[in-house]
Amino acid sequence: xxLIRLHSEPFSRNGNIAADGAARLLGQxxxxxxxxxIRESIQNSWDASLETEGTxxxxxxxxxxxxxxxxxxxxxxxxxxxxxxxxxxxGLLQRFLASSGLVMEICDACTQGLDGxxxxxxxxxxxxxxxxxxxxxxxxxxxxxxxGGGTYGFGKSSLFKISRCQTIIVHSVIAxxxxxxxxxxxxxxxxxxxxxxxxxxxxxxxxxxxxxxxGSVDPxxxxxxxxxxxxxxxxxxxxxxxxxxxxxxxxxxxxxxDPYGDFAASPPTEIKNHLGARLQDTILWHCWPKFxxxxxxxxxxxxxxxxxxxxxxxxxxxTIQPLWLMTQALAAARAKEELIxxxxxxxxxxxxxxxGASIDLAADDRFRRHLGESALIPERLHHVALLRPxxxxxxxxxxxxxxxxxxxxxGVFITDIGENAEVxxxxxxxxxxxxxxxxxxxxxxxxxxxRTYVNVALTRIRERIRALSGSDIRQDRLKxxxxxxxxxxxxxxxxxxxxxxxxxxxxxxxxxxxGGGGRRAGLRLGSPTSEGxxxxxxxxxxxxxxxxxxxxxxxxxxxxxxxxxxxEGNKDPIAPNGKVPLVIxxxxxxxxxxxxxxxxxxxxxxxxxxxQVLVSIxxxxxxxxxxxxxxxxxx
Amino acid sequence: xxxxxxxxPTLFPHVRQQGSWEASIDGNQRxxxxxxxxxxxxxxxxxxxxxxxxxxxxxxxxxxxxLLTGARLAVVVSTGSSEGTGRRFVATDLPVRDCSVDDNGxxxxxxxxxxxxxxxNRIKTCLYIYSSxxxxxxxxxxxxxxxxxxxxxxxxEGDLGSFPVRSLGFSSHNLGDGLWLVDCRxxxxxxxxxxxxxxxxxxxxxxxxxxxxxxxxxxxxxRWTIRADVMASAxxxxxxxxxxxxxxxxxxxxxxxxxIAIGWLRSLGVESKAAQEKLSEEMRRDPGxxxxxxxxxxxLSAEVSP
Numbered sequence: 001x002x003l004i005r006l007h008s009e010p011f012s013r014n015g016n017i018a019a020d021g022a023a024r025l026l027g028q029x030x031x032x033x034x035x036x037x038i039r040e041s042i043q044n045s046w047d048a049s050l051e052t053e054g055t056x057x058x059x060x061x062x063x064x065x066x067x068x069x070x071x072x073x074x075x076x077x078x079x080x081x082x083x084x085x086x087x088x089x090x091g092l093l094q095r096f097l098a099s100s101g102l103v104m105e106i107c108d109a110c111t112q113g114l115d116g117x118x119x120x121x122x123x124x125x126x127x128x129x130x131x132x133x134x135x136x137x138x139x140x141x142x143x144x145x146x147x148g149g150g151t152y153g154f155g156k157s158s159l160f161k162i163s164r165c166q167t168i169i170v171h172s173v174i175a176x177x178x179x180x181x182x183x184x185x186x187x188x189x190x191x192x193x194x195x196x197x198x199x200x201x202x203x204x205x206x207x208x209x210x211x212x213x214x215g216s217v218d219p220x221x222x223x224x225x226x227x228x229x230x231x232x233x234x235x236x237x238x239x240x241x242x243x244x245x246x247x248x249x250x251x252x253x254x255x256x257x258d259p260y261g262d263f264a265a266s267p268p269t270e271i272k273n274h275l276g277a278r279l280q281d282t283i284l285w286h287c288w289p290k291f292x293x294x295x296x297x298x299x300x301x302x303x304x305x306x307x308x309x310x311x312x313x314x315x316x317x318x319t320i321q322p323l324w325l326m327t328q329a330l331a332a333a334r335a336k337e338e339l340i341x342x343x344x345x346x347x348x349x350x351x352x353x354x355x356g357a358s359i360d361l362a363a364d365d366r367f368r369r370h371l372g373e374s375a376l377i378p379e380r381l382h383h384v385a386l387l388r389p390x391x392x393x394x395x396x397x398x399x400x401x402x403x404x405x406x407x408x409x410x411g412v413f414i415t416d417i418g419e420n421a422e423v424x425x426x427x428x429x430x431x432x433x434x435x436x437x438x439x440x441x442x443x444x445x446x447x448x449x450x451r452t453y454v455n456v457a458l459t460r461i462r463e464r465i466r467a468l469s470g471s472d473i474r475q476d477r478l479k480x481x482x483x484x485x486x487x488x489x490x491x492x493x494x495x496x497x498x499x500x501x502x503x504x505x506x507x508x509x510x511x512x513x514x515g516g517g518g519r520r521a522g523l524r525l526g527s528p529t530s531e532g533x534x535x536x537x538x539x540x541x542x543x544x545x546x547x548x549x550x551x552x553x554x555x556x557x558x559x560x561x562x563x564x565x566x567x568e569g570n571k572d573p574i575a576p577n578g579k580v581p582l583v584i585x586x587x588x589x590x591x592x593x594x595x596x597x598x599x600x601x602x603x604x605x606x607x608x609x610x611x612q613v614l615v616s617i618x619x620x621x622x623x624x625x626x627x628x629x630x631x632x633x634x635x
Numbered sequence: 636x637x638x639x640x641x642x643x644p645t646l647f648p649h650v651r652q653q654g655s656w657e658a659s660i661d662g663n664q665r666x667x668x669x670x671x672x673x674x675x676x677x678x679x680x681x682x683x684x685x686x687x688x689x690x691x692x693x694x695x696x697x698x699x700x701x702l703l704t705g706a707r708l709a710v711v712v713s714t715g716s717s718e719g720t721g722r723r724f725v726a727t728d729l730p731v732r733d734c735s736v737d738d739n740g741x742x743x744x745x746x747x748x749x750x751x752x753x754x755x756n757r758i759k760t761c762l763y764i765y766s767s768x769x770x771x772x773x774x775x776x777x778x779x780x781x782x783x784x785x786x787x788x789x790x791x792e793g794d795l796g797s798f799p800v801r802s803l804g805f806s807s808h809n810l811g812d813g814l815w816l817v818d819c820r821x822x823x824x825x826x827x828x829x830x831x832x833x834x835x836x837x838x839x840x841x842x843x844x845x846x847x848x849x850x851x852x853x854x855x856x857x858r859w860t861i862r863a864d865v866m867a868s869a870x871x872x873x874x875x876x877x878x879x880x881x882x883x884x885x886x887x888x889x890x891x892x893x894x895i896a897i898g899w900l901r902s903l904g905v906e907s908k909a910a911q912e913k914l915s916e917e918m919r920r921d922p923g924x925x926x927x928x929x930x931x932x933x934x935l936s937a938e939v940s941p
Contacts, residue, residue, distance in 0.1 A: 401809075403807075404807050404808070440878075441877045441878070459822060470809055471808045471810060473808050473810070485661075485677060485844075486660075486661050486674075487836070487844075488661065488673040488674050488678050488797070489661060489663070489672075490848055491675065491797045491798050492672065492673030492796075493852040493858065494798040494834065494858070494862055494865065495798035498862060498933070499895055500898075503794065503796070504795045504796045505672050505673040505674055505792070505797055506672070506791060506792055507669060507670040507672065507790075507795055508667070508668050508670030508790055508793075528638060529636045529637065529638060529648075530637045530648060531640075532640070532648045533641055533643055533644050533645070534772055535772060540642050540774060542640030544640065617640070619642070620642045620777070622641045623639065624639040
């Protein structure tokens with residue numbers, strides 16, 4: 001008796017998301033369906049391996065179902081959605097069941113499988129996984145996993161998109177108390193439809209009738225699941241190391257098998273080689289870090305490919321020209337040699353590594369030979385790969401070949417995790433559902449600081465790209481012997497026109513000074529000036545002249561204070577030998593001026609008076625005087 | 636003239652007029668007191684000091700003839716914003732007797748070439764005449780005794796706004812060909828304009844740069860075109876760069892990219908957030924009209940056509 005039942009999801013009174021709407025949640029990524037499937041599935045496998053021991057194994061098997069397997073498939077899909085509705089799934093599956101049964105099986109092993117409860121309405125125990133319900137039942141569940149590659153969980157819709165009948169069968173083997181538990185379930189994403197007065201979302205599951213909800217299905221489990229999986233030709237999973245998940249994509253949309261496409265008349269060998277090259281090229285270009293050995297020699301992930309029964313080995317990225325540049329850059333970034341910091345707020349946001357080589361190195365043509373210009377791995381690299389700590393390529397930022405130095409180059413940026421994973425979350429949340437970009441502007445959930453982390457990282461990476469491309473125009477260096485002419489006059493003209501005042505040239509003006517004060521109205525003393533030095537009676541004497549102007553009837557008293565000029569510019573009353581400079585005479589027109597109680601009384605003559613002040617020089621020093629009117633003596 | 640007296644006879648009392656200090660910056664002659672006008676680290680800078688006396692006659696007047704043979708003349712240049720942080724070097728040091736006398740026989744002219752790349756802010760030139768020692772009127776002079784000193788200051792950098800302009804070989808920087816490029820990069824509208832926007836002239840096209848430099852600010856069509864393009868490019872970049880989050884109503888530091896842009900926007904009649912968004916839309920939908928509006932604003936100083 002066939003245990004498999006179909007459950008087509010009806011809309012609830014409160015509404016649901018329709019299947020065609022769910023399929024659109026991925027947005028409009030720039031990648032092809034195959035690229036999306038490979039990126040999404042490797043990311044899922046990696047996340048599923050984080051809590052298991054051993055090296056996870058990822059594999060793709062493309063094959064035609066054998067006759068017995070096709071019989072099992074027909075049995076699995078014995079129940080189909082109603083044909084007379086607008087739902088396309090029934091017709092598509094019938095066409096598949098009548099075809100040669102092409103399937104693409106994506107498997108992982110040494111991973112934890114789709115564990116946890118099988119009902120989405122059941123609450124989770126602490127520490128319990130929700131892998132099954134998140135993958136099989138829910139739409140867009142957040143997977144907030146440290147070092148994980150995914151966040152939204154919308155990417156799984158790519159699996160249905162690449163299936164011409166929008167259907168997959170999932171076989172997962174998980175750890176159970178008594179050993180291993182097999183789970184087998186089918187799922188399709190069709191289109192909303194009406195049937196018997198009810199409206200359905202277009203989401204369909206094939207499994208064992210559920211004991212909980214009327215009409216719903218659960219995965220087939222235990223030996224029945226294992227037997228059905230074996231009958232369908234799923235990979236054998238009998239040991240703990242073989243735990244993991246197999247996703248069988250029915251009738252995958254691959255150009256090599258398009259009956260009306262370029263390969264319609266091609267021999268099987270050519271089809272296999274082309275598809276093998278395409279899978280290898282795609283896996284390597286999008287996921288090479290996962291297959292690049294760490295410094296300790298360990299491999300993050302293994303990969304096996306099988307196409308129509310032939311095995312294809314995924315080459316080591318370090319052996320492919322020019323991909324090896326990326327592996328070198330990755331090693332530098334993993335070693336955390338170059339830090340990328342955000343200044344405001346101060347935070348480490350990631351690590352950068354780079355590697356360059358001559359552009360004359362011949363590119364490896366093993367994929368290009370089959371794929372031509374559609375190959376993803378470029379012949380020459382001028383790219384920076386953006387990675388989060390899970391080391392899955394989010395995207396590449398492109399620069400250009402450094403023509404001046406005739407060099408190609410590769411760079412790798414890995415985000416830091418940061419305290420409480422704040423930095424990594426910033427990058428994760430800035431990714432669109434396809435995880436193929438960082439778009440901080442579009443991510444509304446980011447805090448201002450988190451948005452800054454991503455923006456700063458992208459800015460710094462672009463600066464490095466300019467430098468590596470030889471187009472860092474801000475770091476220009478003159479070549480030997482080259483003389484650059486000044487553009488100051490032009491800069492000044494444009495600056496004055498566009499900026500007005502600001503940093504730039506000078507017109508000699510200085511900030512205005514405050515008005516002088518303290519002078520007596522009418523009476524003015526000029527600054528003393530030196531008139532020379534000579535010996536008088538063996539004593540070095542300095543002569544100063546001070547000009548006095550003012551009303552002709554004024555007879556002011558003036559004080560003269562001599563000082564010694566020190567090296568530091570200070571004025572000191574005492575010379576280094578302990579002696580002091582003295583005013584030894586004040587004269588006007590060679591006539592001595594008497595010293596009164598208030599100072600030297602100096603009459604002002606019409607046109608001004610020149611006062612000569614004689615100062616003894618006590619040592620081999622320079623001396624000066626300060627002149628001050630102490631009594632105006634105005635009549 | 637000196638305000639201090641040395642313990643020996645000097646030339647100070649006999650110098651009635653200081654020298655006239657002039658600078659030639661990229662061929663433009665300016666008195667020190669008038670500042671540099673426009674100067675940058677690539678400028679050719681020549682200093683001239685015209686002394687209204689000849690050393691020989693001055694020594695004779697000061698009755699210091701016996702010291703003439705050993706006397707030397709030196710010019711010490713200091714540069715930088717302060718004595719403590721600046722740089723000081725001897726630009727010239729020669730025997731006084733080797734100073735050439737002007738053709739009219741009444742003065743002496745000193746000429747010094749300075750490397751602009753080693754200067755900043757201002758230069759202070761200090762002329763010294765000093766003795767190698769001797770005796771005058773019974774007074775001993777030690778070696779190095781200063782007989783005369785005067786100084787002058789040339790302000791190199793001030794507040795005459797200067798726009799960052801550089802020449803660059805476009806081909807060697809993977810930029811292909813072209814005449815100029817307005818390079819914009821900033822992390823915030825608060826960043827200074829002078830480090831955010833640079834006008835790069837293609838040095839692979841020397842005739843273009845030559846023509847640009849020879850044009851007058853008031854009458855040069857090329858300069859007009861470039862001014863307008865700088866404004867249009869910088870505004871487009873600023874308003875379309877979502878990372879910068881530029882807002883017309885922000886308070887921004889003087890001289891910042893954002894503050895200058897606000898001034899430009901006002902000159903375009905944009906004074907509100909709504910008008911800013913309208914202008915952004917015009918930049919996208921009708922870039923030619925936006926470009927012409929910038930030309931119109933920048934035409935103020937170029938309205939007199941040649």
